[in-house]
Amino acid sequence: MDHHLYEMKEEEKYGFINKQGQWVIPPMYKRTSNFSEGLACVKTFDNKRGYINIHNEMVIELCSAEYLGDFSHGLAIISLNGKYGCINKNGQFAAAPRFDSIYAINSSSSYSAEVSGKWGLFDRNAKEIIKPIYDSLGTFSEGLAFFENSGKCGFIDEHGDVVIKSIFLDVSSFSGGLASVSLDGENYGFINKLGEFVIPPKYYQLKDFSEGLAGFRTKTGGKWGYLNTSGEEVIKTKFQSVWAFKEGLAPVESKERYGYIDRKGKFIWKNAFLVAHEFYYGLGRINFDGEWGYINPQGEWIYKPKGF
Template identity: 30%
Template sequence: MPMQKFNKYGKPRGFHYGYVDKKGQFVIEPQYNMAMPFHEGVASVEKRDKWFFIDLSGQRISDTYDWIGVMNEGFASVVRNDKWGYIKRDGQLLTPLSFDYGLSFSEGMAAVRDNGKYGFVNDKGELVIPTVYEEAMPFYGGTACVKTGGKYGQINKDGTFTIDPVFERFFTFHESLSAVSHEGQYGYIDSNCNLVIPYQFDYAFKFCHGLARVYLNGKTGFITKQGEWIVEPVLQEAEDFKEGLAAVRQDERWGYIDTSGNMQIEPQFVHARSFSDGLAYIRTEDRGVFIDRDGEWQFEDTFEEILPFSEGLACALVKMTEPPSGDPVLASLDRLNTHWQQIRKLFANQSSVRSDLEQSLQQQTRYIDDFRNELAYWVVALPRTLTLEKVIQDLKIADVLDSLDEDIQNLVHSEIEFAISGDQVYRSTHFMLIEHADDAGNE
């Protein structure tokens, strides 16, 4: 099978994500095919097509899924076999995986889609607002925007309309105002549906730090909640205010303005991102750099890609130049074999409780996943020609394999072959373990 040059996220093979600190140093080594920023102390990452959460030390703290969303308010959306649900921070299920789609939690509620319609679940996992809407947005300030009959309105947490669905476009309230559209123009209403800023803009965004970004006649400006211009529509581009500053482009150069409309960092950059966690990414003609709020350079970008900082760390993509350490593979293999021996003893003991056996088997499945992920990372981290024998030699696990139970030896050999070929293990690992453990109990 020819080796693909890119993974399914469009990233070159041999490149992996890790996490760097604000000095640009890796504190969680590159090892993931994809990684997301930290939020509430955890980040979702992907290895071998499986997503899971890690903590700030890089330790895996959840089961694996086909997808995991951002942790918000102690809950995260997860996907398995194309069905969505939610887990708690401790990894326990909040809801069954039964929905077609789900948004992040906000104010104790999350929008979910079932059979093409949206409703809301609460933080107890209960469907408290039926799935009857064509679209739904997160709750903010006790209300959420929904669409029904082709029009947008607003509901409260009881599902009662507080603003009737009469608008062509309606955004969730932010800082007590919401952008709405009528006959192709945008204005702002308050929570009583009073039009407080008349329809006049080509497009309008949410309020941040008391100001909103709007488009007018092909240019961008910022207005106050009274509809007054704090920055006239003369900017070529702009981002929303983040941490008190907004990135703006003027005369082909990017800089940053403060909430008074004054230029805090003069336009001088080819590109600029919003501030996050006290730093912002900018590009000059020849390099990328992170700057602080004073415009001082903090460290240069030497990565293939780097995302904004969050909770002190940023995801960074780098090319692997040498094979990673095999120690994590060996450690996961040792855990796998140790637990397997415990399972065999449980099955050999006629007095073992069935629920204990099944729980132990489920845990063994996780140990297999851990070993599979560590092995897959070690195999694909650096493009090179590998065989079963070479993997065993390079990982220095020949003696370890000889000491293992025969069933685990066979499993390890299969996993190595699968990792090299890139094929998936379609047979249920849980089913296979039950077969072998039952055989052990009958010996």
């Protein structure tokens, strides 16, 4: 049985519902985030901040924190007094707040962090893995992370060895074995892990691949469509904006409203919502004129906005 809970808003209060659309944690919070690894960040109306479990128990309280991130690979990024660190699920500091910034938690529980304007890689206990020598260092995805020095970007492995030289003006993380890059900041294509273009740099803008499809558009102000990993434009350019495919569906914008399409470009919901989010653990969250709701992959309501 799926016990995942979903963030829900009702009358300016936040709580959580289950996959059947039933309230499990009533709307009682000023702010919430989705559950991640069994914990969710919340803020109460008397300004307490911390993490609750699925039983609505505040198991970690950090009222003085300026930022509380979601848990990922056993750690959550937090900030205190303008510095960043990481806590574990017991609320203990795995890394005391001493960094200027932390990018994201990698699958190995390492993270890219900024020290005095330079970025390096550190393990879960804040031990240095790669010296902070980069102007920017991304999260590791599929074994590689992008880095930037002197305005040029490339990719390194987890040992700090350069795998793809820094010849690009702009890059994204690898997804599905491909990363979008640009040599001139204007024309984008996809490279493989050898740094070879497999989809030529002829696009004005690209999204990352997800479930084998990536959003693209060919000119500024142009419509969006989707291409596959062979570079074939499989869904025509007809949308104002597009998001990633998750669980076979993607949110798209058309005529100032949002809906969902399947992998063939067919609408499941067309131009119905003020906002539509990517699917998450089997449900898609929508906003219908200020009210939240959830649908399943068949396009059926799980939680229907009262005003719909």
